[in-house]
Amino acid sequence: MNVWKHKDLISLSGLSAEELWFLLEAAKAFKGLRGDRVNSVPTLQGKALVNFFVEPSTRTRISFELAALRLGANVINVSATMSSLQKGETLKDTALSLEALHADIIVLRHGSAGAAQLLAKYLRSSVINAGDGAHEHPTQGLLDGFTIWEKHGRLEDLRVAIVGDILFSRVARSNIHLLVKLGAKVTLVGPSTLVPREFEAMGVRITHRMEDILETTDVLNLLRIQYERQCREYFPSVKEYISLFGLTKQRAARLKSSCLVMHPGPVKRGIEVDSEVADGAKSVILEQVANGLAVRTAVLYACGGGSAEYRGKKSEDP
Amino acid sequence: MAWLSERLFSTPAVGDRQSIVEKSLKILNGHVIDPANGVDRVCPVYVKDGRIVSHEPNEAERIDANGLVVAPGLIDIHVHLREPGQSHKETIASGTRAAAAGGFTSVVCMPNTFPSVDNPSIVSWIQERARRTASVNVFCAGAITKGLMGQELAPIGSMAETGIVAITDDGFCVQNHGLMRRAIEYARMFGLPILDHCQDNSLVLGGVINEGEWSVRLGMQGWPSVGEELVVERDILLSELCRHPIHCQHISSAGSVRRIREAQKRKIPISGEVCPHHIFFTDERVAGFDTCFKTNPPIRSEKDIAAILEGISDGTLNILCSDHAPHASFEKEVEFDQAPFGITGLETEFSAFCDLLVHRKRIISLKRLIALYTLYPARLLHLDRGTLSPGAFADITLIDPNLEWTFHKQESLSMSHNTPFDNMTFCGRVVRTLVGGHTVWMLEDNETS
Numbered sequence: 131m132n133v134w135k136h137k138d139l140i141s142l143s144g145l146s147a148e149e150l151w152f153l154l155e156a157a158k159a160f161k162g163l164r165g166d167r168v169n170s171v172p173t174l175q176g177k178a179l180v181n182f183f184v185e186p187s188t189r190t191r192i193s194f195e196l197a198a199l200r201l202g203a204n205v206i207n208v209s210a211t212m213s214s215l216q217k218g219e220t221l222k223d224t225a226l227s228l229e230a231l232h233a234d235i236i237v238l239r240h241g242s243a244g245a246a247q248l249l250a251k252y253l254r255s256s257v258i259n260a261g262d263g264a265h266e267h268p269t270q271g272l273l274d275g276f277t278i279w280e281k282h283g284r285l286e287d288l289r290v291a292i293v294g295d296i297l298f299s300r301v302a303r304s305n306i307h308l309l310v311k312l313g314a315k316v317t318l319v320g321p322s323t324l325v326p327r328e329f330e331a332m333g334v335r336i337t338h339r340m341e342d343i344l345e346t347t348d349v350l351n352l353l354r355i356q357y358e359r360q361c362r363e364y365f366p367s368v369k370e371y372i373s374l375f376g377l378t379k380q381r382a383a384r385l386k387s388s389c390l391v392m393h394p395g396p397v398k399r400g401i402e403v404d405s406e407v408a409d410g411a412k413s414v415i416l417e418q419v420a421n422g423l424a425v426r427t428a429v430l431y432a433c434g435g436g437s438a439e440y441r442g443k444k445s446e447d448p
Numbered sequence: 449m450a451w452l453s454e455r456l457f458s459t460p461a462v463g464d465r466q467s468i469v470e471k472s473l474k475i476l477n478g479h480v481i482d483p484a485n486g487v488d489r490v491c492p493v494y495v496k497d498g499r500i501v502s503h504e505p506n507e508a509e510r511i512d513a514n515g516l517v518v519a520p521g522l523i524d525i526h527v528h529l530r531e532p533g534q535s536h537k538e539t540i541a542s543g544t545r546a547a548a549a550g551g552f553t554s555v556v557c558m559p560n561t562f563p564s565v566d567n568p569s570i571v572s573w574i575q576e577r578a579r580r581t582a583s584v585n586v587f588c589a590g591a592i593t594k595g596l597m598g599q600e601l602a603p604i605g606s607m608a609e610t611g612i613v614a615i616t617d618d619g620f621c622v623q624n625h626g627l628m629r630r631a632i633e634y635a636r637m638f639g640l641p642i643l644d645h646c647q648d649n650s651l652v653l654g655g656v657i658n659e660g661e662w663s664v665r666l667g668m669q670g671w672p673s674v675g676e677e678l679v680v681e682r683d684i685l686l687s688e689l690c691r692h693p694i695h696c697q698h699i700s701s702a703g704s705v706r707r708i709r710e711a712q713k714r715k716i717p718i719s720g721e722v723c724p725h726h727i728f729f730t731d732e733r734v735a736g737f738d739t740c741f742k743t744n745p746p747i748r749s750e751k752d753i754a755a756i757l758e759g760i761s762d763g764t765l766n767i768l769c770s771d772h773a774p775h776a777s778f779e780k781e782v783e784f785d786q787a788p789f790g791i792t793g794l795e796t797e798f799s800a801f802c803d804l805l806v807h808r809k810r811i812i813s814l815k816r817l818i819a820l821y822t823l824y825p826a827r828l829l830h831l832d833r834g835t836l837s838p839g840a841f842a843d844i845t846l847i848d849p850n851l852e853w854t855f856h857k858q859e860s861l862s863m864s865h866n867t868p869f870d871n872m873t874f875c876g877r878v879v880r881t882l883v884g885g886h887t888v889w890m891l892e893d894n895e896t897s
């Protein structure tokens with residue numbers, strides 16, 4: 131466990147290839163353990179994990195909760211409505227009070243980019259970013275990367291297309307950081323309003339035509355169209371979006387037989403992807419969910435594994 | 449134009465010193481730089497009864513300015529003092545103490561207070577408050593529209609009578625071009641220049657960081673340069689139409705500089721100002737989500753910085769300011785997108801510009817730097833300040849242009865510490881500030897206290 135030296139997991143952008151591989155390998159190990167044997171890895175025995183979800187997400191929260199339980203931690207779920215955030219308390223104050231209650235790990239889902247980093251700056255507890263605005267969603271990036279690695283046996287030189295609302299997608303950003311760093315060739319696909327050319331600086335290619343990538347891509351990762359983030363007009367209508375970027379049956383038929391169809395969920399059937407394609411042979415959507423558990427177990431193991439007291443002392447030293 | 453001369457010769461709003469016996473001063477051996485009079489040589493400066501005089505007064509206190517530059521008191525025309533209404537961030541007393549420590553003898557305060565400066569009674573309130581508590585001269589900018597709402601004209605004429613020196617809705621740029629045109633035409637009647645925070649809301653809405661690679665990387669809503677440039681261009685058109693000066697505040701983008709330069713070539717009375725943060729930092733600094741880099745307009749790219757520097761060097765941009773915008777730490781220690789815009793800057797701006805423009809980049813001379821802080825702001829706002837002419841108010845700033853020092857925000861005299869310049873080392877510092885012949889700040893005082 132020499133590779134991993136972080137108390138927090140805030141983003142994938144700052145991690146080295148070595149660190150990313152460490153987490154993926156750890157996830158593989160945890161996936162290999164049967165349910166009953168996992169309890170023989172009680173890394174977080176006696177520790178408290180707080181699932182602090184300011185923005186609701188049942189799936190991600192449960193995934194973290196299960197992962198924590200497997201490692202022997204106690205889990206407390208806190209939502210924005212339960213916390214004092216609604217009464218005007220700042221995020222910093224709320225977090226400090228959670229730490230005062232001896233939370234060892236705080237998993238934060240928040241609507242603002244940088245919220246997890248803000249917490250990590252003030253807290254001695256480990257902070258795991260479970261999605262901060264449109265910035266990053268590192269465990270989703272890891273589980274997508276893990277799924278691709280597991281299915282294709284490698285990431286190097288694989289062609290991965292990420293389709294949809296890239297601009298507002300934290301999933302896309304975390305995916306890009308991981309895939310580019312681990313050698314995959316990433317193409318972003320979507321309307322020009324949601325895939326601005328500035329993304330090229332992150333080492334990806336961009337196209338605004340699905341037809342450009344269908345025959346060649348090894349992975350098609352379809353993002354959710356996030357209507358709630360789009361306060362303005364980014365495309366004329368859902369109908370037009372489907373006609374240009376939806377993974378219809380016709381388009382799916384042109385994919386390589388080995389191509390994986392991925393989606394971070396929840397899937398809006400008939401919009402990003404036709405129902406039959408979502409349930410089809412190329413789809414690995416349900417495996418992504420299962421892999422989420424393995425990846426999150428690995429992340430909690432890595433960040434919470436060492437002695438929290440020791441890390442606390444370290445950061446207190448003048 | 450009776451109102452105008454009244455305004456020009458009215459007593460400024462500055463701390464009450466009537467009770468103090470007026471002392472005479474002899475400032476000797478200093479290198480006097482007075483751009484308004486073309487003075488740039490070692491010579492004495494004499495003060496009697498709070499004014500500059502040409503003949504040596506009897507029984508004067510002697511100030512040895514050997515090795516120092518003696519300049520007219522510096523002027524910052526873009527400052528937020530937060531009173532009335534937000535005295536937890538700053539007060540007229542604390543803000544002007546910080547101004548004095550930064551070498552300023554006059555500041556122009558922006559109207560976005562609570563209530564806002566959109567009527568004569570608030571102007572009078574600030575003037576009265578300044579008379580009792582301020583360390584330096586406080587001039588008021590009045591609002592263009594009632595409540596800075598961009599809907600109806602504020603009583604600009606009545607505020608002019610009370611002594612405002614400009615009108616602006618800073619931070620709340622008037623979006624309705626027709627209304628803006630009428631405001632300019634109307635203000636022209638009173639000789640009041642317009643200060644405009646150039647921001648097209650439809651292009652900028654929700655923007656918290658420069659639109660570009662970093663807004664995309666960090667997943668934050670972008671504030672594109674065109675959101676500024678569109679309104680700079682609007683102001684150029686309206687300035688030409690109304691034949692009246694419009695001054696674009698805190699220019700941040702290359703396109704704005706180019707547009708202002710081209711308009712000035714056509715003799716349109718448009719001008720622009722620069723804040724230090726727009727040439728010291730790029731948007732990459734936002735990557736740490738430090739809200740001390742959240743400003744409006746946002747800090748931008750290397751390309752923009754290069755263009756602004758060129759604009760300063762060729763005279764397109766001839767006013768420097770801080771946009772001193774104090775916020776309490778609890779307000780800034782929040783999620784980046786939820787934090788208020790703005791940083792403090794009164795105590796660092798002169799040193800920052802001196803360090804970058806005069807010493808490091810050698811873009812302008814110290815004399816020119818002083819002109820950007822005295823001659824041009826005084827000329828734009830018709831202030832009877834910014835000169836060492838005999839008869840002028842004895843507002844004087846003593847500068848050690850080669851003094852190296854490090855700024856620590858804990859030592860700031862401002863009530864707020866939201867500055868990105870913490871722990872930065874600059875070459876050049878103001879060592880003494882005099883308003884009306886009285887020392888309002890001195891380096892030694894500060895360091896030994």
Ligand SMILES: [Zn+2]
Nearest residue numbers: 618619645744
């Ligand atoms: Zn402004």
Ligand SMILES: [Zn+2]
Nearest residue numbers: 526558618771
């Ligand atoms: Zn301002």
